[in-house]
Amino acid sequence: MTNFKGALIGCGFFAVNQMHAWNDVEGAEIVAICDRDPERLDIVGEQFGIERRYADAEALFSDGGFDFVDIATTVQGHRPLVELSARHRVAAICQKPFAKTLSDAKAMVKACRDAGVPLMVHENFRWQTPIQAVRKALDDNAIGTPFWGRFSFRSGYDVFSGQPYLAEQDRFIIEDLGIHTLDIARYILGDVRTITARTRRVNPKIKGEDVATMLLDHEDGATSIVDVSYATKLSSEPFPETLIELDGTGGSLRLRQGYQLEVTNALGSRNVDVSPQLLSWASRPWHNIQESVYAIQQHWVAQLRRGAEHSTSGSDNLKTFALVEAAYDSAARHQAVDIGVML
Ligand code: NAD
Ligand code: 89Y
Incomplete structure (x- = not known):
């Protein structure tokens, strides 16, 4: 079977994970890279042995010779690229x-739909091994119908040394990290009717909010809490684990720190270790995220081959992105926000 050829744009902090993952993915290879920073371009080009290097995306596309592009720049570049x-x-x-605003994100989905090309958002957290294990437990009806959930990411990890731009943005934790937690809430409990949010900034050295607490009404009737913090100092640092609690009509489920999943139902309680693999190029504690990068990129290839929609397609991600925008709106106005009218 022939490989899909790809070009990667943006050779920064996170793109290195994507490049490692492309090396492992079956059915795809990166043939060209692009970054407007010549130093980053050369570092990644040398590390991964990529000869075709571009400082400008227009020049990359003019030369062509690839089937897909992997856009790994920060958000300002997403819509134009x-x-x-x-x-x-x-x-x-x-x-x-995905974008700076929901209207930008909608325009991006439309542009790709009109051009007849697939568009996937690199929303990888739902591809983490522990999150997939929770999804499977629900699909196996292990706790009946879930009616309540909590999706929690509380950490004191220094994300600013690797990603300094995070300290300078007016919007921080919901747009950067909570976006993943909200996507997981959707993936596990379904789409959301309304959201209510409260935010605050604890760290005086950053510009945006670093704590957010959100209440979600899901369309199927479940209620959930999504709480995220980068201002939480704990005895054992959980970064980058998302902890989950679900109560259902037939039992309950707890995804605890250390990747331990406990399921309780009429048969009793059982605990399963759902730790991610440590891929050859991965390093702790990032290995959970790194494995999910490999998984989503393999999914990209599989769905391209089938001609089928991706789990986190552009149109799916509009529903996650709407939650981000609605959460900021709710926090500013101290009111619940209706998601349906935004889509
Ligand atoms: P970064 O600033 O380290 O890297 C971005 C790179 O893109 C830079 O080298 C920059 O020169 C280049 N660039 C920007 N605009 C460009 C353009 N128009 N043309 C060519 N090159 C351009 O940023 P990062 O920390 O690697 O983050 C990149 C993206 O990855 C962000 O959107 C971030 O939110 C996301 N991210 C995702 C995860 C995840 O788990 N999914 C984790 C971390 C970061
Ligand atoms: O940018 C963020 C992401 O997507 O995952 C973790 C992170 O790197 C820091 O919050």
Whole structure:
């Protein structure tokens, strides 16, 4: 079977994980890279042996020779690069956050739909091994119908040394990290009717909010809490684990720190270790995220081959991105926000 050829745009902090994962993915290879920073371009080009290097995305597309583009820049580049890709009728993967605003995200989905090319958001957290294990427990009816949930990410990990731009943005934790937690809540309990949010900034050295607490009414009737913090100092640092509690009509489920999943139902209680693998190029504590990068990129290839929609397609991600925008709106106005009218 022939490999899909890809080009990666944005050779920064996180793209290195994507490049390692492309080496492991079956059915795809990266043939060209692009970064407007010549130093980053050379570092990644040398590390991964990529000869075709571009400082400018227009020049990359003019030369062509690839089936898809993997956009790993920060958010400012996402809309112009996805639209450029659509103009060249090239399939696109776009990092999260999908866009700066929901109206930009809608325009990006439309551009790719009109061009007839697949668009997937690199929303990888739902692909983490522990999150997949929770999804499977629900699919196996282990706790009946869930009616309540909590999706929690509380940490004191220094994310600013690797990603300094995070300290300078007006919006921080919901847009950067909570976006993943909200996506997991949707993936596990379904789409959301309304959201209510409260935010605050605890760390005086950053500009945006680093704590958010959100209450979600899911369309199927479940209620959930999504709480995220980068201001929480704990005896044992959980970064980057998402902890989950679910109560259902037939039992309950707890995904605890250390990747331990406890399921309780009429048969009793059982605990399963759902730790992610440590891939050859991965390092703790990031290995959970790194494994999910490999998983989502393998999914990209599998769905391209089938001609089927991706789990986190652009149109699916509009429903996650709407929650981000609605959470900021709710926190500003101290009111619940209706998601349906935004989509
Ligand atoms: P970064 O600033 O380290 O890297 C971005 C790179 O893109 C830089 O080298 C920059 O020069 C380049 N760039 C920007 N605009 C460009 C353009 N128009 N053309 C060519 N090159 C361009 O940022 P990062 O920390 O690697 O984050 C990149 C994205 O990845 C962000 O959107 C971030 O939210 C996301 N991210 C995702 C995860 C995840 O688990 N999914 C984790 C971390 C970061
Ligand atoms: O940028 C963020 C992400 O997507 O996952 C963790 C992170 O790197 C820091 O919050």
